[in-house]
Amino acid sequence: MTEPAGVVSTGGGTTGGAGAVGELLDVVRASTTRLLSSVPLPPQVIRVRAGDVAVELEWPVGGTADSGLTMPGPVAPGSASIASGTQPPALAAAESTDTTETTRYLTASMVGVFYRAPEPGAKPFVEPGDLVVPGQQVAILEAMKLMVPVEADIHARIVEVLVENGQSVEYGQPLFALAPLEAEGE
Amino acid sequence: MTEPAGVVSTGGGTTGGAGAVGELLDVVRASTTRLLSSVPLPPQVIRVRAGDVAVELEWPVGGTADSGLTMPGPVAPGSASIASGTQPPALAAAESTDTTETTRYLTASMVGVFYRAPEPGAKPFVEPGDLVVPGQQVAILEAMKLMVPVEADIHARIVEVLVENGQSVEYGQPLFALAPLEAEGE
Amino acid sequence: MSNRGDPFGFDTVLIANRGEIALRVIRACRELGLRSVAVYSTVDRDSLAVRLADDRVAIGPAPARNSYLSIPAIVEAARHSGAQAIHPGYGFLSEDPDFAEVCEAEGLLFIGPPAKVLARLGDKSTARALMSKVGLPLLPGTTEPVSDVTEAERIASEIGYPVIVKAVAGGGGRGMSVITDPADLQRIFQQTQANALALFGDSRVYLERYLPTARHVEIQVLCDRYGNAVWLGARDCSVQRRRQKLVEETPPPGLNPALIERMGEDAVCGALAAEYVGAATFEFLVDDQGRHYFMEVNCRIQVEHPVTEMVTGVDLVAEQLRIAAGQPLSLRQPEITLQGAAIECRVNAEDPQRGFIPTPGRLTEYWPPAGPFVRVDSHAFPGYEIPATYDPLLAKVVVWAPDRPRAIVRMRRALSEFTVSGPGVATTLDFLDAVMRDPRFVSATHDTSLVDQMTSERTAQ
């Protein structure tokens, strides 16, 4: 799975705020965190429910959550509290179940400038809709005059080119959205 | 109702935030924490529910709760308390039903020296096994030469005297364990 | 110089206070090898002071009158924990002559001046008379209390309006009212008397010329039991809301060093005349002509003491403990050198948008600033519940720099990295940042009216 690392970064997961459900969920989630920080021993299961909003956490036996939670820290990676409503559409969206699963991202292997074509004025390596095979060059990254090819790593269809030609990208930044062919076959 | 005040409070669910549910949730959560700190043995499961607000915690078998982990809070001396609602509408939760519920504590209303008898050498006001009625003096607290009577506030049987004669006690420290007569009658 | 095993004559200190100042005293005790005892009301059970102290005693429920203001509770707590000395911090019982007297009677060492000195200086009328006698300049007004409205009217017109009516037993910005229009005198005068009675159990008031654009400047003093006294620079505390300080700094900017010197000497002279022992602060007003007027003496450690510590390198709380133990002052006046500039900002849990009303609540986020030359004195932590019961001070951010301009940019940096949030909790952080960027503050042309001016400019926008 291509991790679009670095992209989320700090500003990330602030204050829900998606209407009434969001607020209620915020309250329930905050309450859960507080509860967790106030019990002497990390539990194995916590359930907090208010109306039809509920938060549940469960840790594997043996590996109970001594983990980060106690106190904030800037959006600790992985510790993001599971906010699962019963069926509030607004929030379930944030959990992305369908769309992302079929979409894969080809990300930047280094910091550099993104070029879609072998040289200025030439035809781009690929366009949306094109099929690509593993190892096929789809773009160039340039760092300090060093040209590094960007290659597809799976059989896929190019869904979208996410970065403008000539734009500078960070490590891990998604460059292309791909629809894996295996997935299509399923 | 003997509220061993000072022993619990702090969690005094202010803040609210998102309206009534938030407040109710605060109350339920605080109640859960209090309950947890008041039961003599760490439980494996706690469930507290009020209306459609509910809190549940479950610990793994074997890994029961010793104390003082997550956050400091110096295991307040003499922190014993009440709580747990079977199915009370809202807050009547602050009551009790089984084992722990049958024991109530009479706590110190101030910092001072605890005396069991009206004067040195005299017979103690009460002994374990004695019945007491509300308003009956059962001990003296002395602070700066001021003598303050300790009085029973319910019909009860003295189960245990928890403090030695002449010992200095803190505010809120349990002095007597009582078995309420109402409970016995049930 | 050895710091452990000094002959203190006591080994355990009870701190009759809460919040950041309780932590401050615990830290000083630990460095001196003394045991510390925290006392706490039920809402403070999980406080940092309770956590850090060597011992702790529950003294009562949340209301201060039943806990931090209860003399019997505190005296019994001292006995309970084996403390032989009591540090009162600031506020609460710190300037209560009765408490000091009870401590004396109960064989407990009160860390502060003797009860009779507290009584002498706590009564503003006596204090003014005494300071006037030894040559300190007073604002035109009365040293004797005024009880009669007609007499008050006569005196006010003699002094010239605006005048200020102050409770003899007042202090800390409470129990005083300004009268601008002679027509209001009777009403305001009688109101102030009534308030004074309600607040301090003492209806006596006195009159003074009111300076609307003065600077508030104060001198830190230390006195031992042997008639030695030193002063440790001056602090400017002109940034106030409702006469309560928000920002303090040292040295006072833009004041003639000779004037500061003169105030310092006045303060030492006044402290000796009052037979003071311990740490005291002499408060002065300085008018736009550069004249100074004695206002009152604070007989305790001040909230803003860290700025003085940062420019002198002296640990004022440790000095209080040493003095109480009967040690002679370790510092002579020529050894006290002032380096650079320091500023303190008080981060309160209050909403400047709504007239600085307190906003208690639980902190979900709390990240204090750090880094070079920044000190944060605070009892807060993530998850801390700010009680509604006590004063809303959450943290003191103190910075030092070689000069005031650099101290100001350092303070802006520190405030910019301070993150505090919680449902319903507002803070003075943004307002303090605005002060640090206000041209009047930056150029040091501000006076005690700055906060009011800023507030009305902000609402006007």
Add this chain to the structure above:
Amino acid sequence: MSNRGDPFGFDTVLIANRGEIALRVIRACRELGLRSVAVYSTVDRDSLAVRLADDRVAIGPAPARNSYLSIPAIVEAARHSGAQAIHPGYGFLSEDPDFAEVCEAEGLLFIGPPAKVLARLGDKSTARALMSKVGLPLLPGTTEPVSDVTEAERIASEIGYPVIVKAVAGGGGRGMSVITDPADLQRIFQQTQANALALFGDSRVYLERYLPTARHVEIQVLCDRYGNAVWLGARDCSVQRRRQKLVEETPPPGLNPALIERMGEDAVCGALAAEYVGAATFEFLVDDQGRHYFMEVNCRIQVEHPVTEMVTGVDLVAEQLRIAAGQPLSLRQPEITLQGAAIECRVNAEDPQRGFIPTPGRLTEYWPPAGPFVRVDSHAFPGYEIPATYDPLLAKVVVWAPDRPRAIVRMRRALSEFTVSGPGVATTLDFLDAVMRDPRFVSATHDTSLVDQMTSERTAQ
């Protein structure tokens, strides 16, 4: 003196580092009105530096060679974020002449000395020769590299055992071995050459007399582009484990002030001879006869710079930035006064019981100390995951006091309130506390062998 709008010639600084030093540079930038850019590897995505900087760029995966040591990644990140200057911190690329050269070629301002100066001083052999030429005392040994075992044997017997073999390209305690017994020479000599090749890509080594009981003393220097240089006191860094510093302090206790003065003058003289620009540290050994010997120059800000800041009041990182901007030194030697004493303790995530092995993991508790005259430079927070990939420094606790005994008790107090815990995470806190109580340290009769002595005494118990 104005602090904003100074003619820096750049407005954005990229910090090519991580952890506490990245925070330190961000804070200096902010006070100078400069924008800061943090770069980060994937495991540092949620770091405080990333959070506090004005901008941030992901530069690669966890391994340093693909992120913090990757010159193209950092240069591209500068372009990406519009940074015109790069502060390298310490470690990583901070003393890499190639990096400095690439920056120069790419039009980026490297905040440190010119590439040719880095090359000159990074080669221990050249550095020794240069310093010897301008009169700095060296330990008996070679300035030219030695490649032949037979020659090494001859020189070693001339110098007298024990000798130490050091990599010409080494530094920071790596690439050196002590030879006590002539019989071991061949083996150890060749091993060191092999290690040097593996570590630094350069097998050259040289020989020096080894002083088992010396004190490690270093001088902080600042030089501008115009041939002005000052020194800012000395630091004693004799408390080391495996030649890595654990505790540093200033002034060096028990040393003759005339000796320190002499080292300071030597350092300034050496810096000028090397055409140094920026902040440098001259490391010396001082033997039990009070003789000093030049060891090496560190061409960067040091981990332990805060102790110097605390006694001088100088912000060394801000000075680096000013110097890089082409400003002349704002300080002259007579203006640099040293007040009191400061100590730094390095709190590492390592287990002293198990030979100081690193213990990465997630922190469940993290409460740094605070209060008067205590500074904690740290990138940690509750919930922080200490990566296994980088060095285990977690926090630097720095205290100041009017004298060393009081600084020691203050440090004990600070360490006592430091709470760090997490599954599998051990720290040096207890060991540091033991150092602060060790009679040899307290009486300043310790030397660089203290940690080994303490460790063997502890295991013996």
